Amino acid sequence: CTHYLFIIVVAVNGTLLTINAGDYIFYTDWAWTSFVIFSISQTLMLTVGAVYYLTFTGVPGTATYYGLIITVYTWVAKGAWFSLGYPYDFIVTPVWLPSCMLLDLAYWATKRNKHSLILFGGVLVGMSLPLFNMVNLMLVADPLETAFKYPRPTLPPYMTPIEPQVGKFYNSPVALGAGAGAVLSVTMAALGCKLTTW
16 A cells, blocks of 8 residues: 555656746746756656656566656646646646656566666666657747746746747757766666665
């Protein structure tokens, strides 16, 4: 029973992280910087939950199933924001599933070796999630234009939109997110394994 509760908690937190990161993208013109934060937060939340669930069941494929659960949660949250009158691309829904599949692949290919899962699986998720989420960078509405169109009275001064940046991909948010994610998600994968045998 406890592991189901944990999975729900992690999935819901993943959804909340998405909403917060999406909020940051929506209200500033620093979307390319916040994409890095977004990528790292999502990578770590995904890794700890998926690895925990995967090592708990011991069945390759469980990580992908977990990814499906949190994807559904997030799309429900996206629909909720839409019903409140925000534009549909207000919330960026992470592309989790391919990274989850790589995690399952690492576990299956190494004959369910936890250490390989931590090292290879962690690096694969960290490197791949920002890459798959690049589609969100390309599809999200212009943050500056959207912020002026849907102003929020409680917007703090430091998040007030300023003049737009030039050159979206000059300092690659994907490379930075992938680099940081690859290092940090190994730690989170180890934590996910540890939670199974606490």
